[in-house]
Amino acid sequence: MTNSTNPNASSEVKKKRTPGPIRTGVVVPLFLLGLVIFLYFKLFFDANLKWGMSVAASKINGAQVDIASLSTSFTQASFELGGLQVTDKKNPDFNILEIKKISSKLLWDGLLRGKFVMDNFSILGIAWQSKRSSPGQVLPERPIESKEQKPSAAGKLAQEAESAALKEAQKEFKGNALGDLAAILEGGDVKEQMGEIRETLETEKYINSLEQEITGKQKLWEEKIKSLPNKEELEQLVEKLKSTKLDSNPLTAAKQLKSFKDDFSKISQAVKIVKEGSKQISSSIKTFEGAFSKIDDLVAQDLKNLQTRFKIPSLDTKNLAQGLFAPFVVSKLGGAKKYIDIAREYLPPKKSAEEKQKEELQRPKPRARAHGVDYRFPKKGAYPLAWIKNVEISSKSPQNEPGSTQGNLSGVGHNFTSDAQVVGKPMQLDIKGDFPGQNISGTHLQFKLNHHLPNPNEEAELKVASYPVSNFELSKSDKLTFGLKKAQGAIELELNHSEGHVKMNIANRFRQIDYLLESQNKKVQEILSSILKGIPEVTLDASAEGSWSSLHWNFKSNLGDELAQGLKREISGRVEKAKAELKKKLDDKIGPKRKMIEQKFAQVKGKMNSLLGEREKEIEAAKNRAQGALDEKSKANKPALQEKGKNVLKGLKKKFKF
Amino acid sequence: MTLILKQIFSLLKMINSETGTNQIAAGIAFGFILGMAPGFSLQTLMVILLALFFRVQFGAVFVAAFFFKFIAWPFDPLFDHIGRSVLEADSLQVILTSAYNLPILPFTKFYNSVVMGSGVLSILLFPVIFFLTRIMIAKYREKVIARIQGTKIFKAMQATSLFKWYAKYDKLY
Numbered sequence: 141m142t143n144s145t146n147p148n149a150s151s152e153v154k155k156k157r158t159p160g161p162i163r164t165g166v167v168v169p170l171f172l173l174g175l176v177i178f179l180y181f182k183l184f185f186d187a188n189l190k191w192g193m194s195v196a197a198s199k200i201n202g203a204q205v206d207i208a209s210l211s212t213s214f215t216q217a218s219f220e221l222g223g224l225q226v227t228d229k230k231n232p233d234f235n236i237l238e239i240k241k242i243s244s245k246l247l248w249d250g251l252l253r254g255k256f257v258m259d260n261f262s263i264l265g266i267a268w269q270s271k272r273s274s275p276g277q278v279l280p281e282r283p284i285e286s287k288e289q290k291p292s293a294a295g296k297l298a299q300e301a302e303s304a305a306l307k308e309a310q311k312e313f314k315g316n317a318l319g320d321l322a323a324i325l326e327g328g329d330v331k332e333q334m335g336e337i338r339e340t341l342e343t344e345k346y347i348n349s350l351e352q353e354i355t356g357k358q359k360l361w362e363e364k365i366k367s368l369p370n371k372e373e374l375e376q377l378v379e380k381l382k383s384t385k386l387d388s389n390p391l392t393a394a395k396q397l398k399s400f401k402d403d404f405s406k407i408s409q410a411v412k413i414v415k416e417g418s419k420q421i422s423s424s425i426k427t428f429e430g431a432f433s434k435i436d437d438l439v440a441q442d443l444k445n446l447q448t449r450f451k452i453p454s455l456d457t458k459n460l461a462q463g464l465f466a467p468f469v470v471s472k473l474g475g476a477k478k479y480i481d482i483a484r485e486y487l488p489p490k491k492s493a494e495e496k497q498k499e500e501l502q503r504p505k506p507r508a509r510a511h512g513v514d515y516r517f518p519k520k521g522a523y524p525l526a527w528i529k530n531v532e533i534s535s536k537s538p539q540n541e542p543g544s545t546q547g548n549l550s551g552v553g554h555n556f557t558s559d560a561q562v563v564g565k566p567m568q569l570d571i572k573g574d575f576p577g578q579n580i581s582g583t584h585l586q587f588k589l590n591h592h593l594p595n596p597n598e599e600a601e602l603k604v605a606s607y608p609v610s611n612f613e614l615s616k617s618d619k620l621t622f623g624l625k626k627a628q629g630a631i632e633l634e635l636n637h638s639e640g641h642v643k644m645n646i647a648n649r650f651r652q653i654d655y656l657l658e659s660q661n662k663k664v665q666e667i668l669s670s671i672l673k674g675i676p677e678v679t680l681d682a683s684a685e686g687s688w689s690s691l692h693w694n695f696k697s698n699l700g701d702e703l704a705q706g707l708k709r710e711i712s713g714r715v716e717k718a719k720a721e722l723k724k725k726l727d728d729k730i731g732p733k734r735k736m737i738e739q740k741f742a743q744v745k746g747k748m749n750s751l752l753g754e755r756e757k758e759i760e761a762a763k764n765r766a767q768g769a770l771d772e773k774s775k776a777n778k779p780a781l782q783e784k785g786k787n788v789l790k791g792l793k794k795k796f797k798f
Numbered sequence: 799m800t801l802i803l804k805q806i807f808s809l810l811k812m813i814n815s816e817t818g819t820n821q822i823a824a825g826i827a828f829g830f831i832l833g834m835a836p837g838f839s840l841q842t843l844m845v846i847l848l849a850l851f852f853r854v855q856f857g858a859v860f861v862a863a864f865f866f867k868f869i870a871w872p873f874d875p876l877f878d879h880i881g882r883s884v885l886e887a888d889s890l891q892v893i894l895t896s897a898y899n900l901p902i903l904p905f906t907k908f909y910n911s912v913v914m915g916s917g918v919l920s921i922l923l924f925p926v927i928f929f930l931t932r933i934m935i936a937k938y939r940e941k942v943i944a945r946i947q948g949t950k951i952f953k954a955m956q957a958t959s960l961f962k963w964y965a966k967y968d969k970l971y
Contacts, residue, residue, distance in 0.1 A: 163853045
């Protein structure tokens with residue numbers, strides 16, 4: 141029996157065969173798995189994704205969402221969606237939104253680095269409220285859980301911005317310039333229009349407070365004067381000086397004189413204290429006197445407030461233009477800020493200088509992490525996390541459909557990115573087009589977000605070559621409604637925003653104007669009609685600068701100039717009369733009190749000056765008397781002292797036998 | 799799960815046999831790399847693929863990864879320290895910057911101090927673990943298995959019909 145025929149021998153040979161280090165058996169299963177995955181993505185993935193997206197979008201929308209075609213490519217990293225139709229669930233015959241084509245292409249170069257870099261992203265053929273070929277299916281309504289609807293962060297920002305702008309508008313531009321003018325124009329009694337000043341004015345409040353203060357100050361000054369050294373205290377010292385006789389012994393007398401000199405210096409010190417105290421009180425009185433000058437400022441402020449309250453109009457051209465156009469322009473501000481805030485939130489600008497220093501090419505400071513720290517090694521020209529290099533959008537308006545809100549728009553955008561610093565280019569959007577259904581033509585909108593610069597800023601520019609204006613009310617009151625019934629407008633708007641500082645310029649032109657002018661008073665109607673006939677074109681130039689919370693507006697309009705000039709001829713005398721009448725009322729109300737307080741202060745001032753003068757005079761007199769007495773004593777003691785000296789000298793000569 | 803259990807039983811069987819020392823040692827060394835790495839990253843996948851491609855005992859990989867995962871966390875400060883030293887080394891800045899901006903490589907998360915530290919340390923210790931495991935398996939077989947096989951209980955168990963039936967089943971399958 142040979143080994144070849146023996147089965148046991150064969151199995152022994154098999155056992156001896158040692159397997160190699162590579163697991164060859166795993167290659168085939170892995171290959172098969174890869175093949176299955178490849179075939180699935182090649183044959184079924186697009187169809188499954190299209191179905192999944194359609195079902196998910198329909199559920200979210202609550203009505204049928206159709207996707208005509210969808211194709212993806214792994215090798216190209218591209219995505220293309222065609223024929224998106226989103227049914228309007230309230231009106232299933234129409235689509236809320238229709239998009240002919242959405243396409244995007246990611247760069248593999250970026251994907252391999254974990255970055256989403258899109259060379260081109262396009263949304264073409266956008267249409268709203270387009271007719272569907274067949275009604276879309278509407279899904280049954282699901283009961284909605286009652287949750288408190290809270291706005292998103294961006295929505296909250298927008299709401300705050302809008303309310304801030306509107307509040308600002310209400311605060312600054314309330315009133316009705318032409319309505320107030322019309323009231324005067326009608327020629328009614330100025331006195332009747334004004335009524336009485338019933339409220340307590342600011343000036344009155346101030347005068348009352350001054351009165352209380354004067355009483356307090358008077359008490360204070362009097363106490364201070366009392367505390368100063370008086371005549372009685374000094375008289376004692378003066379009397380001591382005068383009455384004390386000098387001793388016959390010259391040396392004792394010299395000692396007495398020294399004591400007198402000390403007393404005199406006390407008197408001099410007292411005089412000094414009185415003079416200084418007097419100076420302080422006079423200074424305090426003078427300072428207090430300055431408070432009276434504020435009364436004039438308050439009177440002017442009260443007069444201005446009363447003019448507004450009693451609707452006494454201003455014929456200043458700037459104010460008139462502001463009164464006419466400001467409420468309309470400012471009320472549109474909320475919308476503009478909303479988009480800037482959203483852009484800042486989602487497209488963050490450059491970080492602070494310190495952060496920049498850390499994150500730039502130099503070694504950055506590591507960011508703390510739960511386990512370890514992540515280091516960054518960025519390089520200029522590298523990809524940011526997300527970057528859409530080019531964006532293309534377009535929409536088409538249906539033909540011959542008046543009133544349609546859709547437009548023939550086409551736009552391009554560049555460099556939409558999560559990190560403009562890395563890209564080093566501005567984010568731009570440029571949209572042009574017309575809205576034929578709305579009779580709007582030559583629209584051109586440009587946005588430029590310079591978040592790549594050291595000082596990030598945003599620029600926006602809007603131009604509309606022609607747009608219709610109808611029933612644009614500029615002024616409305618019981619007396620008068622004034623505005624533009626029909627006109628053709630053109631607008632150019634420029635907006636610059638940087639670090640909370642806004643600069644805006646608006647240039648508006650209205651042509652082919654049919655004015656809206658309604659007044660119950662024929663005279664008013666005639667006067668204003670004749671003025672408006674000479675104004676075929678209305679211009680409105682507005683500029684604003686400052687922070688969003690306090691914008692400083694400047695309005696200029698030929699309408700304001702023309703109206704002011706025309707109206708000045710008619711009513712300037714009456715306006716001036718009304719102002720004079722108001723001033724008189726104000727003076728009548730405040731005058732007596734003001735006079736009283738001024739008189740009271742004058743009395744107090746006089747009294748204080750008199751007291752101080754008297755005290756100074758008395759104390760000075762006492763000092764002079766003391767000085768006289770001291771001089772007299774010194775003079776009397778001088779010969780005795782000389783005689784004594786001579787005797788002492790003689791005695792010494794004798795002693796030493798000179 | 800069944801696959802993992804099957805691999806673990808296979809490990810137990812192999813460790814008690816006289817073959818597969820290198821496969822077990824390599825499996826434990828691969829498992830050491832997996833266990834030391836924090837979280838899941840590209841190199842984790844690469845180690846699994848290598849373990850799949852080479853004839854490495856997979857049960858040993860799983861068991862070792864599980865074991866080292868538990869004992870690795872106290873060493874995180876050490877990994878962090880080593881990682882920082884490497885990532886902050888001036889001489890490596892050019893290489894690291896290039897690597898950071900290369901395709902695929904950033905998916906390894908090498909820029910994280912703990913990942914870098916644990917990676918460097920586990921790769922350096924890979925041969926140490928491999929040879930240490932080989933020695934330990936040999937010692938285990940020499941001392942423990944031989945002693946157990948010499949006991950009366952084991953000999954009595956070998957004489958039972960159940961053991962014979964299992965031995966036959968094991969031989970056939």
